[in-house]
Amino acid sequence: xxxxxxxxxxxxxxxxxxxxxxxxxxxxxxxxxxxxxxxxxxxxxxxxxxxxxxxxxxxxxxxxxxxxxxxxxxxxxxxxxxxxxxxxxxxxxxxxxxxxxxxxxxxxxxxxxxxxxxxxxxxxxxxxxxxxxxxxxxxxxxxxxxxxxxxxxxxxxxxxxxxxxxxxxxxxxxxxxxxxxxxxxxxxxxxxxxxxxxxxxxxxxxxxxxxxxxxxxxxxxxxxxxxxxxxxxxxxxxxxxxxxxxxxxxxxxxxxxxxxxxxxxxxxxxxxxxxxxxxxxxxxxxxxxxxxxxxxxxxxxxxxxxxxxxxxxxxxxxxxxxxxxxxxxxxxxxxxxxxxxxxxxxxxxxxxxxxxxxxxxxxxxxxxxxxxxxxxxxxxxxxxxxxxxxxxxxxxxxxxxxxxxxxxxxxxxxxxxxxxxxxxxxxxxxxxxxxxxxxxxxxxxxxxxxxxxxxxxx
Ligand code: SUG
Numbered sequence: 001x002x003x004x005x006x007x008x009x010x011x012x013x014x015x016x017x018x019x020x021x022x023x024x025x026x027x028x029x030x031x032x033x034x035x036x037x038x039x040x041x042x043x044x045x046x047x048x049x050x051x052x053x054x055x056x057x058x059x060x061x062x063x064x065x066x067x068x069x070x071x072x073x074x075x076x077x078x079x080x081x082x083x084x085x086x087x088x089x090x091x092x093x094x095x096x097x098x099x100x101x102x103x104x105x106x107x108x109x110x111x112x113x114x115x116x117x118x119x120x121x122x123x124x125x126x127x128x129x130x131x132x133x134x135x136x137x138x139x140x141x142x143x144x145x146x147x148x149x150x151x152x153x154x155x156x157x158x159x160x161x162x163x164x165x166x167x168x169x170x171x172x173x174x175x176x177x178x179x180x181x182x183x184x185x186x187x188x189x190x191x192x193x194x195x196x197x198x199x200x201x202x203x204x205x206x207x208x209x210x211x212x213x214x215x216x217x218x219x220x221x222x223x224x225x226x227x228x229x230x231x232x233x234x235x236x237x238x239x240x241x242x243x244x245x246x247x248x249x250x251x252x253x254x255x256x257x258x259x260x261x262x263x264x265x266x267x268x269x270x271x272x273x274x275x276x277x278x279x280x281x282x283x284x285x286x287x288x289x290x291x292x293x294x295x296x297x298x299x300x301x302x303x304x305x306x307x308x309x310x311x312x313x314x315x316x317x318x319x320x321x322x323x324x325x326x327x328x329x330x331x332x333x334x335x336x337x338x339x340x341x342x343x344x345x346x347x348x349x350x351x352x353x354x355x356x357x358x359x360x361x362x363x364x365x366x367x368x369x370x371x372x373x374x375x376x377x378x379x380x381x382x383x384x385x386x387x388x389x390x391x392x393x394x395x396x397x398x399x400x401x402x403x404x405x406x407x408x409x410x411x412x413x414x415x416x417x418x419x420x421x422x423x424x425x426x427x428x429x430x431x432x433x434x435x436x437x438x439x440x441x442x443x444x445x446x447x448x449x450x451x452x453x454x455x456x457x458x
Contacts, residue, residue, distance in 0.1 A: 019388070020326070020386055021386070022067060023075040023077050023384060024060060025123035026057060026077065027060050030428065030437060031118040031121070032428065033051050035047025035048065036152045037153075039224030046375040051422075052423075053372075053421070054421045060370070062368070064408065065408040066368070067323075067336070071327060075403060076401055080120040080156060081454045082115065083437075084155055084455075085100060087115050088100050097431060098431035098434075116428040117153075121373065124263075124385060125191070125382070127143055130242060132173070133204045133205065134243070136243075139174060140174050143179065149187050159455075163453055164176060166398060167398050167401045173396045185231060186235065195208040195270035198272055199273060206246050206296055207237065208270070208292075209248070210282070211229055212251070221254040221257035224258055225257075226254065252264050259311045267311070267314055269322060272326055276302045276304075278314055300361050302361070318341070318374065319347050319350070319351070321381045321382060322380055334364045334365065335362055340371075341365075351365050407447075411447070414443060442456075
């Protein structure tokens with residue numbers, strides 16, 4: 001029996017009912033392909049291609065609007081200020097903004113690309129979030145990811161923390177921790193390596209943390225970096241006040257990191273009682289299953305075999321980077337997949353098989369064109385941060401951050417007005433682009449009611 005309303009109606013918990021909300025990252029005006037992410041196959045493959053920031057942002061907004069129309073609680077998180085002049089100043093560049101841009105473009109073009117990346121769009125890497133039912137103090141806890149593995153991503157946490165605090169105001173319901181120390185020993189990439197399983201969203205859940213780098217004795221990838229450390233996962237579990245009995249740490253297979261699985265959400269996704277994953281995702285999937293079943297008897301596992309979908313096909317299609325949702329009014333789970341899944345014969349056949357199988361809790365799939373993000377290795381699940389909320393918590397969220405039909409319209413007009421439809425790396429030094437971004441973001445903070453979260457506004 002896979003009953004699966006969106007409000008945890010099946011449970012008889014002492015906890016208040018809760019829903020899963022999704023906060024997608026709005027793609028920023030400097031969206032570009034700079035090949036910055038080592039170990040991310042799509043980022044390397046599309047390096048130096050022209051991008052279309054306007055189309056990227058509109059593709060993301062179409063997904064947000066569609067999920068809101070399907071009855072999901074859909075929110076939005078703002079992009080960041082890019083190019084980030086304060087970082088360039090901190091690294092010794094001085095003078096007027098236009099002079100700084102000209103100088104960095106001449107002397108350190110890689111640095112210009114790093115401070116111009118729109119990578120904050122992938123909000124699955126913004127933070128790790130634990131719902132109030134899992135935390136000792138009964139509040140929702142957020143720890144922004146330090147994203148220490150890559151320079152361009154390590155620039156995100158300070159503004160991410162401000163955006164999260166503006167969206168989920170600290171106080172009665174929300175607790176915000178500082179990012180962990182930004183050093184390789186504490187590498188943390190947020191919710192992309194964290195899965196919560198539960199009977200109903202409002203019940204105490206099981207929190208699964210997946211790491212790439214553990215103890216010296218554990219196997220390591222040979223080619224690409226392991227971005228998430230076990231030490232970071234343990235620190236977050238402590239900070240959030242999680243019950244140790246309900247936390248499982250599992251190592252990602254180093255061999256798949258070397259094939260381009262730079263986050264666990266490229267090879268596994270969970271929702272409510274269901275874990276959907278590839279045969280090669282974990283070092284010990286048997287232990288993971290046994291541990292989960294012992295604590296959550298209703299747990300379901302849908303494991304895809306390598307003979308059906310290879311790791312290479314999983315990486316190129318992002319099958320497991322689908323969103324797995326319980327849509328209101330439906331019984332099972334719905335997969336929100338990237339168009340690349342439909343274009344891969346083996347992957348599409350696998351999806352069709354799962355949907356047709358009456359014993360499989362996945363009952364439908366919906367396809368979205370997210371190609372602009374996909375070309376940088378960001379699929380449907382990368383673009384969203386999940387936050388489980390009770391009614392009281394939901395009303396404490398900044399009202400302007402929710403996607404309503406009117407706000408989706410306003411954001412689309414804002415994108416059409418402020419975004420370019422073509423960007424190449426040489427454009428990043430254009431001082432007009434910096435001005436365009438600041439004008440756009442200033443307007444956006446008013447539109448979303450976020451206050452002054454950007455450095456240029458302070
Ligand atoms: O960190 N790509 C991102 C993609 C992040 C996807 N997120 C999740 N799987 N949750 C990254 O690798 C590419 C930027 C560039 O090359 O221009 C980039 O940063």
